[in-house]
Amino acid sequence: MKSIKALLFLIFIQAVLVSCAKQSSPTGGPRDEDPPKLIESNPKDQSLNTKPEQIKLTFDEFVALENANKGVVITPRIDKDKIEFTALKNTVLVNLNQDLEDSTTYVFDFQKAVVDLSEKNPAENLKIVFSTGTSIDSLNISGNINFYYPENKEDYKNVLVGVYPLTDTTDVFTAQPYYLGQVDTLGNFNISNVKNGSYKAYAWRDLNGNLKGESKSEDYDFMLDTIFLESDISGIQFNLSKADLTPIRIIRSAATGKNFDIVLNRNPIESSVKNQDVGKNYFFSTSDKRIRIYSKTAVKDSIAFNISVLDSVGFKKDTLIWGKFPESERKPEKLETSINSGKNFYQNLEIELKFNKPIQAVNFDSLYIQYDTASIIKINEKMVNFSDSSRMDLLKINLIIPDSITKEILTLRAADSTFIDIEGQYNDKKIEANYRKLKRENLADEIKGQILNARPPFIVQLIDNKDEVLREIYVDKGNHYSFKLVEPGTFKIRVIEDLNGNKRWDPSNFIQKRHAERVFYFKGEEEKSEIILRGGWTLEDQDINASRKTGKN
Incomplete structure (x- = not known):
């Protein structure tokens, strides 16, 4: 009996020791609302003439890492795939596993990647700066981000600003930037400790976390002018929007039943099919990356058509295609x-x-x-x-x-x-x-105003609370707009500065070095964009200020 009690006692002691040795969040007691505080770092912040192989951070409590590979911003460019982040008790280790450049200032901005173990409070203003040379680079580049087509709630999460030396042959779509900055919740950015020199600058929403832009899926913008950095530069403006840079092209063409199909790699915004009988014996339709040419009758010989397609960023494809319209037993599609x-x-x-x-x-x-x-x-x-x-x-x-x-x-x-x-x-x-x-008596009489700090022509859109365009007018002269007899509701007013007069919004084209046409919105008191209209109301002086252009203003 004593041996059994002794055995149970030993098992209990072992369980207690294992429990004490395991790093876990404590239970019970008051909620920990204090973020972890940095006690010591090696190398120390602002150190000179140092080339560490490892960075060690010591905190006043147990900590953990939250998505460090993406959350820690390191400048200038470094091979992040080689870096190993480790959190153990109250220590964070960063093993670099690579050589650092000479006479270079490095910034490790941990943002919200280091959190306490219990309540996940992130360490505040956690940044380590050191130089492999004799001085710390201290120049700053700062500015603001805007979206031409914002979501219902402004969200700057994952928006980055990248700076590349002018001599660098890469860009935002081919390589990670040399200097990198994260945009805050108000749309502002600041890149610190930059070396004087000449740079190219970009901004993008980094949805996949690869620190590069993806034109097919991510909003982005770019500066056309070079940044000559000799002193701090502020007030840089980026206006983000989507613009797929994949040039439009014809993948294949072939007869489909009695018709002739031309298959494209993407949907065109404009397409034309021409020969002397189009509109008489031949007609066409477009859908799902396809142009289909229809003939009223079967034709023995091949027929030449001039095909022209234009994509959203302005790439155009013109070609001559010979179409065939044979007899076919294939059942036609239903009319829908x-x-x-x-x-x-x-x-x-x-x-x-x-x-x-x-x-x-x-x-x-x-x-x-x-x-x-x-x-x-x-x-x-x-x-x-x-x-x-x-x-x-x-x-x-x-x-x-x-x-x-x-x-x-x-x-x-x-x-x-x-x-x-x-x-x-x-x-x-x-x-x-x-x-x-x-009914006329239920309609608002009018909403009108001026468009300021931009030049016509303008596309002015009245947008309902479902973000759908309810009304649209084209202002080709002057700067006044007016919507009359509007159904009551809550609206936004959007303006497109249609500089080329093609009556549609044109996105940017990075290859052709062309910015997107400006898009801006009415902003009332407290920068609110919603306008409430009641029956019988007339709203005057609803003036719309154009957004700032991309670049250093």
């Missing part, structure tokens, strides 16, 4: 239709029907607007038009609804077989779409 149902309107009713294929005929006898059980408005040829005669796939219906029609809901109706496409397919189901007629 999408329609802008659910829109509200006052007097001017604009209806759009988008088809997946060109339309060759419309049966107007079965196309009409119904506003009560016994009353209809017949749709005739004068009320409709196709936006592009070479495509014939977007049908627009425009008509004015008189005030004498007091019904709130109007319904577009099209029976089955109302539309026939170029392949002889009819819509096999009836089409219905509802539109709501607004």
